[in-house]
Amino acid sequence: MSSVASLSLISQGAAYGLLVGLGVLFCGVILIAVKVQRVYLSEDSGKSEMFMVANRSVGTGLTASAVFSSWMWINETVLAAAMCYRYGLAVPLWWGSGLCFQIALMAALGVMAKIRVPYAHTSLEIVRMRYGKIGHLVFIALNLVNNVFGCASMIMTGSQLIHGVSGMHFVAATILIPLGVVLYTAVGGLKATFLTDFLHTTIALILIIYFTLAVLTNSAVGGLGGLYDKVMATASENYIPGNYEGSVLTFKSKGAIIWGLILKFGNLALVVMSFATEVYATVPGYNIAALAVFGIPWGLGTVIGLTARALHNTPIFPTYPGELTSIEVSSGMVMPYVLKALIGQKGIIGFFFLLFMALTSTVSSSMIAVSSILSYDLYKTYLNPKVTDKQLVRVSHLTVVIHGVFITGISIALNYGGANMTWIGYLRPIISCPGIIPMALTLFWSRQTRLAAILSPILGFFSGLAVWLATAKSMYGAINIETTSNQYPALYAAIASFFSPALYSVVLSLYKPYKFDWREFLRIELADEAEHHAPSDTTTLNESSEEEQSRNPKSVSGTVESSQPGNIQSKVLERPATANEKAPKSILQLSPEDVQHPFDEEALKQLHRWLKIAWVMFVIIVLVTFVAWPLPLYRDYIFTKPFFSGWTTVAIIWQFGAFGAVVIFPLYDGRHAIKTGARGIWKSSRDFFRRMAKA
Known part of the structure; x- marks a missing residue:
């Protein structure tokens, strides 16, 4: 059971009301949003392409905001x-640097995947x-474990x-947190x-x-100068x-x-390829998010953590005259205690809102990821290859509900097992890191063999686990x-879990060398791709109208038609296949030399231009946030008052820049x-009231 003692900073009734009320509110908002998308913007979440990948129609601003x-996990x-509070003001900056470089890396990988x-x-x-099939199932398991564990740990936290x-029982909280998210995610899908x-x-x-400004300007703190003096x-x-x-x-x-390194290893597992956006949105959107997210743990963490250090032994602090225990710190209670001491009841209500926002955004993203894996990669691939689009969406809805129930159970088990936020942070790299390098090599190294890809992540996980337990x-x-929960076992385990699969992969690949032909990837096809691409797209398109496509969506000029998800629409035929005529030659029978890329030369x-931009941004962010900025400060130096004031x-x-980038710009x-x-x-409302008036 949770070992965090309750100080009842807010009543249980208010806590229940906030959790249930916020869940209902967001369900209502998403139902309205889905209705508006379908009726006025021609975006139907009842289609699998819209449900799972948002029809690849997400713009730069919305991409930045969503990323x-x-x-924006509870962690940051x-x-x-x-x-x-535990280690000093270096932590928030290392935290920010560990987030931004990984998001920039996601942009580069997304473009490479698109190519x-x-x-x-x-x-x-x-x-x-x-x-x-075996490699596919291994990576399905890795992805599911990573998503389920990450999501369940956030709900547990x-x-x-x-x-x-x-004082609300943690089992009740665990059930209520994902409940509303399950409902609106099942209804709206990824775009929702x-x-x-x-x-x-x-x-x-x-x-x-x-919170940042209210804490700093409180009379008990006295601004930046006052905070420095008190510390x-x-x-x-x-x-x-x-x-x-x-x-x-x-x-x-x-x-x-050390904490920063462990965090970086753990978060690297979240660097997965995104197919929900087009490249013009992916690169700028992800890099805007990378720069914006840097300021969140830096500003808020610095102000709240140092304020707790200055005030934790004063009468206004909720734990006074008792000590702020190590368990309370590990469970993240520093922030609510500071808000209660300086802002009062409204601070705790605001904290509930922030907690709900951070939790639900994490849970909804995880639910769509798991739903996509279970419905598309498992159900459609192995159980029902001829599934219709409507059936696939129905399965996606069902898997969202199943995932919600499952992660709730895992969260309760973690609670009863005595886990806390810090311990989860140390365990995450061991679970999530083994598949990172084998997955990256899938896109970047043609000589990684099937055996290496299958065994290296499994061996990497057991290596990391063994190092963690043996070192402890x-x-x-x-x-x-x-x-x-100590740092050194966790750090050594994260290093083993992350790097050992690279060694295993190289050794196993050299055992029976094989070179993969990248053109084989061009055989992957979304069977309904043509239905979801407008004629202006850079993909392979037909010349027919939308009306003709709706009457016969599988009549695609210049493409090969297949009901199996293993091919790609490609201009590989000398003449187009018509609706009543099968392709003269299956793409699976073509040699790699005959398979052409669906994108033209321009x-x-x-795409390669965007790839260069993405890699340049990634290198710049790494050099600035890892080398040029923090390393010169790692010396025998205590911040002076002017330097601290400028820093904060x-x-x-x-923070204000982030607000402009991911709130104002998307609008x-x-x-x-x-x-x-x-x-x-407006038009629908006006027509409705006119009809009411006439009646």
Whole structure:
């Protein structure tokens, strides 16, 4: 059972009301959004392409907002403050750098996937084409475990925080958190989660900026200068082993840099290929999100964590005269305690809103990912290859519900097992890292063999697990939650879990060398691709009208028709196949030399241009946030008052910049769709009231 003691910062009735009310509110919002999309914007979430990949119609602004929201986990808000309290102000910056470079990497991988495998629904389709059924099933298992564990751990963390704040039983909180998300995700699909992610992002950023400024300007803190003075005055009682002179105001912190490394390994597993956007939206959208997300743990974590250090032994702090325990810190209670001390009841209500926003954005993204895997990669591929689009959407809805029930059970089990937010953060890299390098090599190294791809992630997981447990036993004499919550076993395990699959893959690939022909990927086809692409697309298109396509969507000029998800629409025939005529030669029978890329030369040039831009952005972000900025600060130096004031001011300005990038810009970017939808609603409302008046 959760070991976080409840101080009842808010009543249980209010907590139940907030959880249920917010869930109902978001269900209502998404139902309205789905109706508006279908009626006024011709976007039907009842079609599988729209449900699973948003018809690849997500623009730059909405992409940035959705990516930002998906990466705005509880970790980078609540736990960033707790870890700043534990190790000092170096943690929030390392945290921000660990998020932004990985999002930039996602952009580069997304473009590469678009070039190599233009029409894949998911990364797992790529695996199936290259490694066959066994490799496909192995990576399905890796993806499912990663998604289920990540999602369940976030729900577990949220339930512990709600229990600690209100006294609500964590089982009730665990059930209520995903309930509303299951409903609106099942109804709306991926585009719906993009829209609700925008709403999550807007509310969360307003709260983050408000919390940061309200805490700093509180009379008990006294602004940036007051915070610095109070931290310096309490330096003797806030000594941190491993920091330069034990100060929380130094960047030279062993604990902070180890935590940052563990975090980076764990988050790397989330670097998966996104097929929900076109390239023109992927690269700028992901990089906007990468820059925006940097400021969230940096600003909020610094202010809240240091404020807790300054005030935790004063009468206004909720735990006074007791100590703020290690278990409470590990469970993320630092932030709600500070908000209760300085803002009061409305601060805790705001914290509930922020908690709900962070949790639901994570859960909804996970649900769509798992739904796509179970419905497309399992059900359609192995159980019912001739499934209709309507049936596939129905299966997707069902899998969302199944996933919601399953992760709820896992979350409850983790709670009863005594896990907390920090322990989960240490375990995540061991579970999620083994598949990263084999998956990357699938796109980048033609000599990785099927055997290597299948065995290397499995061996990598067991290597990481063995290192984690053996190191904990060797260093601390036992294997339990407490000993495995130490930094060094977790760091060594993360390194083993991440890097050992690379060694296994190379050795196994050299055992029986084989070179994969990248043109084989061009055989992957979405059977209904032509139905979902307008004539202006850079993909292979027909010349028929939308009306003709709706009458016979499988009449596609210049494409090969197949009901199996293993081919690609490609201009490979000398003459087009008509509706009443089968293709003269199956694409599966063609040699690789005869399989042409569906994109023309100009489109490929644009894609390679975007790829260069994505890699340049990635390199710049890594060099700035890993080398040029933090490393010169890792020395025998304690921040002076002017330097600290400038440091925190820039962090706060970054928060406002993030608001402009992922809230205001998406509204501008989507202004035409918003205008169309608003006009449609206005016209429908006016017609309705006219009919009512006549009646």
